[in-house]
Amino acid sequence: MARTETLSLGRRIANHLATALTLLSAILVIAPLVAIFGYLLYKGFGSINLQFLTNTPRPVGEAGGGMANAIVGSLVILAIGSVIGVPLGIGAGIYMSEYGKDRYSTVVRFTADVLNGVPSIVIGIAAYSLVVLRQGHFSAFAGGVALGIMMVPTIARTTEEMLLMVPHSIREAALGLGIPQWRSVLSIALRTARAGVITGVMLAFARVAGETAPLLFTAFGNQYWNLNPNQPTAALPLQIYVYAISPFDEWHRQAWAGALILIILIIVAVTVVRIATRQGSYAQSR
Amino acid sequence: MGVGIDVKNLNAWFGKFHALQDIQMKIEPGKATAIIGPSGCGKSTYVRCLNRMHETLPDARVEGDVKVGDLDVYGEGTAAVDVRRRIGMVFQRPNPFPTMTVYGNVASGLKLNGFRNRAELDEVVERSLKLAALWEEVKDILKKKSGASLSGGQQQRLCIARALAVEPEVLVMDEPASALDPISTGKIEELIFQLKEKYTVVIVTHNMQQAARVADFTGFFLMGKLVEFDKTEKIFTNPSDKRTEDYVTGRFG
Numbered sequence: 251m252a253r254t255e256t257l258s259l260g261r262r263i264a265n266h267l268a269t270a271l272t273l274l275s276a277i278l279v280i281a282p283l284v285a286i287f288g289y290l291l292y293k294g295f296g297s298i299n300l301q302f303l304t305n306t307p308r309p310v311g312e313a314g315g316g317m318a319n320a321i322v323g324s325l326v327i328l329a330i331g332s333v334i335g336v337p338l339g340i341g342a343g344i345y346m347s348e349y350g351k352d353r354y355s356t357v358v359r360f361t362a363d364v365l366n367g368v369p370s371i372v373i374g375i376a377a378y379s380l381v382v383l384r385q386g387h388f389s390a391f392a393g394g395v396a397l398g399i400m401m402v403p404t405i406a407r408t409t410e411e412m413l414l415m416v417p418h419s420i421r422e423a424a425l426g427l428g429i430p431q432w433r434s435v436l437s438i439a440l441r442t443a444r445a446g447v448i449t450g451v452m453l454a455f456a457r458v459a460g461e462t463a464p465l466l467f468t469a470f471g472n473q474y475w476n477l478n479p480n481q482p483t484a485a486l487p488l489q490i491y492v493y494a495i496s497p498f499d500e501w502h503r504q505a506w507a508g509a510l511i512l513i514i515l516i517i518v519a520v521t522v523v524r525i526a527t528r529q530g531s532y533a534q535s536r
Numbered sequence: 537m538g539v540g541i542d543v544k545n546l547n548a549w550f551g552k553f554h555a556l557q558d559i560q561m562k563i564e565p566g567k568a569t570a571i572i573g574p575s576g577c578g579k580s581t582y583v584r585c586l587n588r589m590h591e592t593l594p595d596a597r598v599e600g601d602v603k604v605g606d607l608d609v610y611g612e613g614t615a616a617v618d619v620r621r622r623i624g625m626v627f628q629r630p631n632p633f634p635t636m637t638v639y640g641n642v643a644s645g646l647k648l649n650g651f652r653n654r655a656e657l658d659e660v661v662e663r664s665l666k667l668a669a670l671w672e673e674v675k676d677i678l679k680k681k682s683g684a685s686l687s688g689g690q691q692q693r694l695c696i697a698r699a700l701a702v703e704p705e706v707l708v709m710d711e712p713a714s715a716l717d718p719i720s721t722g723k724i725e726e727l728i729f730q731l732k733e734k735y736t737v738v739i740v741t742h743n744m745q746q747a748a749r750v751a752d753f754t755g756f757f758l759m760g761k762l763v764e765f766d767k768t769e770k771i772f773t774n775p776s777d778k779r780t781e782d783y784v785t786g787r788f789g
Contacts, residue, residue, distance in 0.1 A: 351594075419627065419631040420634070423632075423633065423695070423698075424633075424644075425592055425620065426587070426620055426624070427621070427645035427648070427699070428617045428619070428620035428621030428622075428649065428702065429644075429645065429649060430649075438635075438644075438648075441635045442633070442635050
């Protein structure tokens with residue numbers, strides 16, 4: 251620490267000021283999340299009980315009831331969305347970074363960026379005309395299609411960026427061993443970029459998990475149990491939306507509780523994936 | 537052991553730049569051949585043409601005839617991946633796969649080509665690491681440590697082991713010791729000496745002493761042309777071409 255004393259006063263002030271500014275920025279970034287989560291806990295925690303987690307909604311006027319069907323419905327729709335969105339997104343990312351080093355890649359990249367900016371309700375309408383109109387009814391599947399489409403651009407772009415960061419020397423090593431390109435992309439480049447790709451997937455997942463608008467004309471919502479993905483299905487954001495704009499205090503309380511459950515579900519999902527995928531990654535542990 | 541390489545009328549380009557011009561070279565089987573020359577003379581490009589790595593770069597083009605043993609490298613029905621499996625390559629900077637263990641790195645060439653027999657993989661990994669003189673140093677951390685956690689010199693020997701595990705007939709090394717300290721360099725040179733008993737070794741080097749120490753034959757490249765190719769002794773003591781003499785005696789530009 252002897253060296254610090256020899257530094258001029260100006261340098262030390264600048265140092266502390268810069269450190270303080272970065273700390274302040276960090277706090278400002280975290281503050282909204284802490285505030286929202288705190289407020290949700292305050293408003294919603296009291297309404298969470300076993301009944302809320304295991305029962306379906308009751309008609310207005312009857313006390314009790316819960317959002318079990320919406321919790322399960324959300325999980326089903328998100329699972330369908332991920333099954334559609336994750337492979338498509340990763341595939342498009344691989345194409346842009348590894349194969350389409352021509353104008354097609356630019357087209358795909360531009361489309362992905364535009365798609366990322368399309369309002370979610372428009373994507374809901376697209377899924378409505380693609381799936382609902384053809385099938386003639388609302389369904390969890392239609393909701394999953396809408397969310398899957400929304401996941402694609404984020405996943406595709408992060409996958410691309412992360413793959414481009416894999417050093418050329420590592421790709422050459424794979425080529426030099428006579429490993430076919432597809433194999434080298436999947437087992438070497440993608441594996442090296444894994445942590446970043448997973449972050450992209452988690453960002454996309456967390457984003458669509460809270461989406462309401464694209465589900466309005468697709469999953470539609472349901473007051474009863476439904477596990478058939480081909481039928482209208484309840485989802486937490488939809489249920490929260492309906493309850494929050496209703497005039498009943500009991501429903502308002504349940505909406506707060508539902509919002510709290512939704513945010514906990516997202517945190518749990520992200521944490522579980524992070525822990526599950528951490529093992530075996532030597533890049534981080536070295 | 538190993539097979540010979542016969543290069544005829546080899547030309548290579550980067551875009552419009554004519555990087556290699558009419559190269560003819562007969563590389564003897566089971567010997568070490570050094571490729572020397574100043575930076576930018578086409579040494580690396582030349583060895584990368586032997587195993588079809590040159591064409592993987594953007595705008596790169598090759599013409600000519602390369603035979604490795606009975607394999608027609610640029611023949612109609614020859615797949616680049618097959619060529620690369622028969623001609624192992626070691627690069628200037630150690631490039632182990634960072635997400636794989638020491639074991640995984642050595643096994644990668646076989647595993648990613650669909651080889652699944654575990655007992656045999658274990659054997660190949662041990663044999664390759666022994667050949668690369670790395671076994672003693674890593675035998676206890678095979679599946680515990682990442683290939684990238686080794687020291688630079690160890691990483692380069694790991695890369696050699698990785699190349700040997702695919703059982704190539706030729707081993708091409710592109711300045712394998714230029715990023716290493718003298719002790720690691722010494723180990724690599726010792727290794728080349730042993731490897732040439734089993735493989736045909738082609739080594740690109742900046743270091744003329746290194747060429748003189750390890751190689752039986754030496755080729756001198758200058759501005760995309762092969763100026764002289766002969767026994768190492770002849771190149772360093774009694775070269776036929778004035779330019780070779782200037783270069784090996786250090787009087788060159």
